[in-house]
Amino acid sequence: MSVRVRPITTIEGTLPFSFSEAGLAECRRLMARYPEGRSKSALLPILHIAQSENEGWLSVNAMDAVAQVMGLLHIEVYEVASFYSMYNLHPIGRHHLEVCRTTPCMVRGSDDIIEHIEKKLGIHVGETTKDGMFTLKGVECLGSCGTAPMLQCGAKYHENLTTEKVDALIDQLRNEPRNNYTDQ
């Protein structure tokens, strides 16, 4: 269900945002795909682009930039951004570990995986490590029930997890740049 949009008053929240050249071109391409007068349809994919270009989350400035590019009211963007669970309205760590915890994953041991990550990183679900490296999130069904337990990091699915695999993944991610949903 929806969450409330509040301006984040920390430094990250006040940083200005503007689209990159490539991002802007992609926005224009997306908006042109729809019938005349229906370019608002591109809002969801454009929010994804904005999120990827803003360290993985949507600040009020980023949403305002989307509204400006698309010619929408600010509220039209806020109400959509706050509805969908893939848009982060708060800053997140460099790597967003989204572990599926819905029933088909649960019966195959997702609770153990979440507990293991919590212990290893010293955080709870919904928190970010102090060094800003990892955010752990429990998410609902990601459509990977046959290869459960699983987690998503950026666009990538990591499936058939064991505690050893999780350890290896976390070590590997420490040396990697941010993974975004929109990665090629």
Add this chain to the structure above:
Amino acid sequence: MGRKLLLEHDNKPGIQGLEGYRANGGYRSVEKALKTMSPEAVLEEVKKSGLRGRGGAGFPTGLKWSFLAKTFPRYLVVNADESEPGTFKDRYLMERIPHILIEGMITSSFAMGANVSYIYIRGEYFYIYRILERAIAEARAAGWLGRNIIGSGFDHDIHVQVGAGAYICGEETALLESLEGKRGNPRIKPPFPAVKGLYDCPTVVNNVETIAAVVPIVNDGGEEYAKIGIGKSTGTKLISAGGNIKKPGVYEIELGITCEEFLNSDEWCGGVKGRELKAVVPGGSSVPIIPAELYFKTANFEPRLMTYESLSDGGFVSGSMLGSGGFYAYNDAQCIVRSTWNHTRFYHHESCGQCSPCREGTGWMEKVLHRLEHGQGRMDDIDLLWDIQRRIEGNTICPLGDAAAWPVASAIRHFRDEFEYHATHPTKVKDPKHFEKEPFKRQPKFATI
């Protein structure tokens, strides 16, 4: 070995690309339909095939198409927002054979008279969005999309829209709202999308598998397709199997095989892993859960079959539904109260918040189930849960309310003694894995032979 229609060429090299797909008979249905058939003839074949919607509701596809209002433009929207827990068949199909979806969309759009169609895919499947975009670009370059396709005078183009994580957008009107760039709040029906859908134009919303099934129907004829299956459950169905089974994965079955064969045969699930079977959710989390004995046999002691009718035999008292084909099995280490709590948390999280019974009821049920599962429940919580689910069902705009109510109702109906155990043994159930060492012994309500 059952016949396969969608996954027949699943393992052929290069099937993901246009060349490999073409080499295995791809795009034949487009050639046949656009060059030798009229749109009405294609629709007639689909009607004859008896194809039913593969997304969960099982509504006859040909009938759905024939409801389209007689105005233009019209749209075909493919629902690839597969988010029903337990379901991952569309993901498999789009990842392995993206062109079968595109081929089905061209043929289906020709039958409907739609010149633009959209695929709405869930945001989490971003990498499949890339696969589809590549496949569409390939098809466009080869002349299967665009203006005057293979000289037939029919124009068509496909766009892929990516969502952003909302189960509710799998409901067709919520999907259309989301496709228009709004919050995914389901619309009040009527008007149905066939009259007033995307951008207020006549629209058909179909599941990925449904549209892919149009390909073999047009290739071999509707009557040939209808020869597979039993009664009104014709053709093949993709089943995504998960949970405590030996061989999880996506399987294409001929509708009408027995449930026992599906679960225990090595060709499919390969049996339950390690322990005994406790319960089965045969069609995605929204369908009623049924205990093992009712999965194998109906209440009349007839073998249960993998068909729309047989799985719902006995109504909600002793049956379930085929749903989306998201099959998962529980072994006897699993706790029904825990899994029901988990389901309810899912529905609470995914409720759009429009209708009070669903918005408030799912949250309330989640809290009550949470306290039962964590050893703080009371005996009258069970009746309270029954009461809440009864007041949600049928009182909401979209079926998410019903989908949230059914798993709770069926769990209480079949496993009431386990709920009572949770209320009376608070210290035992505090251990999250309370049934692992000592499985719960329940008394089956329906005697088995």
